[in-house]
Amino acid sequence: MxxxxxxxxxxxxxxxxxxxxxxxxxxxxxxxxxxxxxxxxxxxxxxxxxxxxxxxxxxxxxxxxxxxxxxxxxxxxxxxxxxxxxxxxxxxxxxxxxxxxxxxxxxxxxxxxxxxxxxxxxxxxxxxxxxxxxxxxxxxxxxxxxxxxxxNASGVIYNKAMFAEAGVTVPTTWDEFMAVAQKFKDSGKNAFYLTLKDSWTTLTPFNSLSTIIKGNDFFKERAAGTVTFADSFNEVAEKLLKLTEYGQKDIFGKGYNDGNTAFAKGESAMYLQGVWAIPEIVKANPSIELGVFPFPATNDAADNKVISGxxxxxxxxxxxxxxxxxxxxxxxxxxxxxxxxxxxxxxxxxxxxxxxxDDPTMDGFKEAFTAGNLADFADHYIPSAMKVDTINQSFLQKKDIKAYLEQLDKEWDKVANRK
The missing domain is CATH 3.40.190.10 (Periplasmic binding protein-like II)
Structure with missing residues (x-):
């Protein structure tokens, strides 16, 4: 939730x-x-x-x-x-x-x-x-x-009817994911409905990218001072920023509630949210046919776990x-x-x-749950005082990867030094 x-x-x-x-x-x-x-x-x-x-x-x-x-x-x-x-x-x-x-x-x-x-x-x-x-x-x-x-579980929620109409299948790798997004964009439709007015919604893709690409042991190593964001998080930052190319025009003008309603009305093919959003989406459009799939953060499908905590x-x-x-x-x-x-x-x-x-909407996650192909939310391992969500929001507005990674390190150290 x-x-x-x-x-x-x-x-x-x-x-x-x-x-x-x-x-x-x-x-x-x-x-x-x-x-x-x-x-x-x-x-x-x-x-x-x-x-x-x-x-x-x-x-x-x-x-x-x-x-x-x-x-x-x-x-x-x-x-x-x-x-x-x-x-x-x-x-x-x-x-x-x-x-x-x-x-x-x-x-x-x-x-x-x-x-x-x-x-x-x-x-x-x-x-x-x-x-x-x-x-x-x-x-x-x-x-x-x-x-x-x-x-709960987080990944990608998608509109099955829009996927069928576009003739695309569920992507299992990052390259396939971007190809699907590009196909919707080329047809004049939004691949994603982004709700960056609410900074916390940046955490959904951030958690998937961070956990799958770097693993949550990274944060233990960061706490020990053996790694830094500047040296290790470039791929996460690049991919997080890439997603914004496939959203609607006013990605910073819409919040979570707006996104639930807009996605329910077919204003995007995919929604980067967790299963907690599904009841609100269905409430806005009871006839919508939804599916879910693990966020394909890498080009190795086996590595693309469902984020669940x-x-x-x-x-x-x-x-x-x-x-x-x-x-x-x-x-x-x-x-x-x-x-x-x-x-x-x-x-x-x-x-x-x-x-x-047993909700069929969740079928796209069930294989991962059965196989134990799960990983915890990255932000569970990040000090809340860092306000990583607002750092993410600022980064996606300014698009400066170097400054973003430096700020993550700076804020982490600032919180650590208070203890």
Whole structure:
């Protein structure tokens, strides 16, 4: 979903969170309530960051509350949820249950000791191992501080009717991708509908290009100071810029919502977005026939993975007064029938074994999911304070590759030096 990759910045977070961890966080108001075993109603706060998933979680919360009359789960879903969560962490006010993406925010809060360690917990037994490993790779810790619930996928969404009319097939290499784009351009049609007014939308192609061409180990090496963007990211920059040649005229004048509607109306053949956009596209045009395919970033089709990461993980405050009730709610959410409800409504993929995404729109990604040909989002490994999305946006306006790569290095070092 789009909020997963939208950077959030809160100054002096690291010190304030560490300070919060040094004292007992058990006295927060979210953890007030009785004890279910005593017959009193226990109030459990479920804080989650996906605005578009609120209605789906409302259904699941209502179902749980009906089945557990002595527990009252309340969903909290504020705007700018990651900023709110960071601020609450600094005030020793961690919600009982948290739903969040596997982002830099999660990495920071997890590393500060705020969340339960689920290592060896039965709740983790049915989670797909690849997603458990993604969390450990992200945090660099042996602890498992979250339970992957759903995953998303990013690549290219395409209009099947426009492809058929143009007589083109799904490209599997970069050269084929550009040839398809050129064919649409030559016919007077937009290959892509770009929404660069919203800087975060630059991250979708950036993540695909970065992860597939360089691999996410690059960011670990950058953190160690053994590589630089200037020396390593030229191909990524060139290809990111190349995409803008095939968009509509006002690529910086349109945002995400504009793009969903325009693509639904057939104003481009392809859309560089993740599966989180599909519900909005279908809402705008219920009769559209969509397909998806992995972003072909290189000329080796085998290397062109589907970019997929933990879209929502579930975790519990280490200091909640209601750990038993919180775990009961998390266990409920992880049941296959509840995961199925969620992924079908949200057009997401399951992180729980034994659950499948059966929407035919997603068929173009299924082979990669079956084979495990997946890679995590690059921006999950980039400090959010860098604001890489706005750096990308500025680069695509100015078209200066050398300056772009130098700025990436400069901003990375600036953030690193604050720690």
């Amino acid at each position: 789009k909020k997963t990759i939208k950077p959030v910045v809160v100054s002096v977070l690291a010190m304030s969170v560490l300070s919060a961890c040094g004292s007992n966080a058990a006295d927060n108001s979210a953890n007030s309530g009785g004890n279910a075993s005593s017959g009193e109603k226990v109030k459990v706060e479920f804080f989650q960051n996906k605005t578009e998933a609120k209605a789906t979680f409302d259904k699941l919360v209502a179902k749980f509350n009906e089945a557990n009359p002595n527990i009252v789960v309340t969903q909290v879903n504020p705007p700018d949820a990651e900023t709110v969560l960071k601020t609450r962490a600094a005030k020793k006010d961690i919600p009982d249950v948290v739903g969040i993406g596997a982002t830099d925010t999660y990495k920071t809060l997890s590393g500060s000791g705020l969340f339960e360690d689920f290592t060896g917990d039965p709740l983790a037994e049915n989670i797909q191992p690849a997603y458990l490993q993604m969390l450990k790779d992200l945090t660099g810790s042996d602890e498992l501080n979250g339970l992957p619930f759903s995953s 933990v879209d929502t993980l579930l975790t519990i405050s280490k200091n909640t007064k209601h750990k038993e009730e919180a775990k009961k709610f998390v266990d409920f959410l992880l049941q296959p029938e509840n995961v199925s409800l969620y992924i079908n409504e949200q057009k997401a993929f399951p992180a729980v074994q034994g659950v499948t995404q």
